[in-house]
Amino acid sequence: MMLGILGGMGPLAGAQFLLRLTLLTPAERDQDHIPAVLWSDPTVPDRTEARLRGGEDPLPALLHGLRGLEAAGCRAIAIPCNTAHGWFDQMQAATSLPILHIVDSAAEDLRRQSLEGATVGVMGTAATLAMGLYQERFGALGHAVITPEAGEMAELVTPGIALVKSNRVAEAYAPLAEAAARLIRRGAAAVVLGCTEIPLGIAAGPTLPFPVVDTIDALARASIRWSGRSPAELSSPAR
Structure with a gap:
């Protein structure tokens, strides 16, 4: 097939x-x-x-x-x-x-990592978060969702995504990793990399010391x- x-x-x-x-x-x-x-x-x-x-x-x-x-x-x-x-x-x-x-696939990956019902951080484009693509589907599965604050989106996540799109992948690691770490500090047990540019930036640097879901x-x-x-x-x- x-x-x-x-x-x-x-x-x-x-x-x-x-x-x-x-x-x-x-x-x-x-x-x-x-x-x-x-x-x-x-x-x-x-x-x-x-x-x-x-x-x-x-x-x-x-x-x-x-x-x-x-x-x-x-x-x-x-x-x-x-x-x-x-x-x-x-x-x-x-x-x-x-x-x-892709959101259902991410939920299945949380189950694979024994994170059913866990509080999760979700990084993504401003539109993905504004549309509630993860918040709605994850909420139905018992996951509380934490998303980056407006300043974090403007200073870290959106610029990091843009760096990957412009083939400056190595430069994207620092802002994206910092945004992910802040979600963990705010109570997330894992971070969903809910934009397919984000895993590419995260893979360009040291392994993150907490669970992530690579949506790719x-x-x-x-x-x-x-x-x-x-x-x-x-x-x-x-x-």
Whole structure:
């Protein structure tokens, strides 16, 4: 069964998803891996601009990508972009293929780490947090959610994400790691890296001394389970 990857948001995150999908798949040879098509379209309009500042609607571009993946013979869709899930319902309504939800994948990764019901910190784009993508779904599962304060978003998280998007990945580590540490100090038992640029920045420096959920890895694991396999127990690069 072919997996469709609706990527390019950003392009490095989509490429990392395919890499982690490959590394986390138990395989002895090429033929044991999951057939996949990566649709990497970095021209999709900015999701945060659309949600928070009335920017161009990304939905037509997202649906165009879905149609391309359908035409390629894909049987399920993974979207390694958290903010794009603000359009999840419209995308799912437009296709008969299952779309694997990244927030549900993150919740499953918390269970994998024996963190059911734990208070968690969630880092993400301003739009992801404003839309409550994690707060709503996690709350239904008994997780209290702590998010960065406005100043932390402006000084640490948003600049860190921007550094990854501009390929200055190593520079992103310090602000993103500091934002994550502040969530732990405010009572979180773990931190969900709820923007797929964030794990890339965190992986560029020393391992964080507390549990994290890398949403790239979480979605890759969910994709492997969809294929009927069990993911390999490899460490996340964000740990």
